[in-house]
Structure formats: C-alpha cells, structure tokens
Amino acid sequence: QVQLVESGGGLVQAGGSLRLSCAASGGSFSNYPMGWFRQAPGKEREFVAGIAFSPYETDSVKGRFTISRDNAKNTVYLQMNSLKPEDTAVYYCAADLSRRLFPSTSKRDYSYWGQGTQVTVSS
Numbered sequence: 001q002v003q004l005v006e007s008g009g010g011l012v013q014a015g016g017s018l019r020l021s022c023a024a025s026g027g028s029f030s031n032y033p034m035g036w037f038r039q040a041p042g043k044e045r046e047f048v049a050g051i052a053f054s055p056y057e058t059d060s061v062k063g064r065f066t067i068s069r070d071n072a073k074n075t076v077y078l079q080m081n082s083l084k085p086e087d088t089a090v091y092y093c094a095a096d097l098s099r100r101l102f103p104s105t106s107k108r109d110y111s112y113w114g115q116g117t118q119v120t121v122s123s
Contacts, residue, residue: 002026002112004093009117012083016121020078022093022114030071033096033103035110036078038089038119045092049078050103058105061087083121090116 008020022034035050049057049067057065066079076093094110096103104110 002095004095004112004114006091006093006114006117009091009119011120011122014083014085014121014123016083017079017081018083018119020080020091020093020117020119022076022078024074024076024095028071029074029076029095030069031099033098033100034067034069034076035094035096035103035105036067036076037092037094037107037110038087039092039116040089043089045107047105047107048091050096050105051076052103053101056103080119083119085121085123088119088121090118092116 003025005023033052036048037045038048039045051067055067064082069076093114095112097111
C-alpha cells in the first residue's frame with residue numbers, strides 16, 4: 001500500500017525558512033516524478049515544484065524554494081526560504097506513476113497524495 005507522509009510544516013515569520021519532507025512507503029519512487037502542491041483557504045490546489053530527472057519550481061517560488069530528492073531514503077524535500085505570508089497554505093506531496101522526464105504541473109497527473117502539512121507565515 002502506497003503512502004506519502006509529509007512533515008516539517010509549522011508557523012514561521014516572514015523571511016524565515018522551513019524544510020518539508022515527504023517520505024514514501026509501499027514502493028520505490030526513485031524512477032517517478034514527484035511533486036509538491038499547496039492549497040490556501042478558498043483557493044484551488046496549485047503546483048509548487050516537481051522533480052523527475054531534473055527539478056522545476058513554479059515562477060512564484062523560483063529562487064526561494066528548492067525541491068530535491070534522496071532516492072536511498074525514498075524521500076522528497078522542499079526547502080523554502082524567504083517565506084512570505086502569501087505562501088501560507090496546506091502543502092501536499094504527490095507521486096506521478098508515469099515515466100515523464102519533466103514533472104507535470106497538473107494535479108490530475110498525480111496518482112498518490114499525502115495528507116498535507118500546514119505552513120503558516122506571519123507578517
């Protein structure tokens with residue numbers, strides 16, 4: 001049974017940093033694209049970053065957030081620096097079971113999801 005478990009969320013002041021982790025179990029995801037999405041209250045779930053054979057971060061977080069993976073630990077990370085109040089959301093990890101070389105930005109392409117971890121950035 002596939003499980004994705006996020007951790008590392010919390011409350012931080014604007015300008016601060018957090019590192020989110022997503023531990024996968026029930027299979028090896030080293031050959032599959034993984035993604036991070038976020039959902040703020042009243043808004044759609046949106047793509048933040050993904051990693052297949054190379055990483056990709058969406059424009060709104062580029063230069064501040066970095067996605068990485070440790071295949072030996074079956075874990076994906078999201079390092080978030082220079083956090084802003086508008087980054088406040090529940091952050092979700094997701095696994096795409098395709099063999100895409102480039103991570104999809106569409107949530108429809110991801111088959112498995114974690115339960116989410118809350119990130120709150122105060123001003």
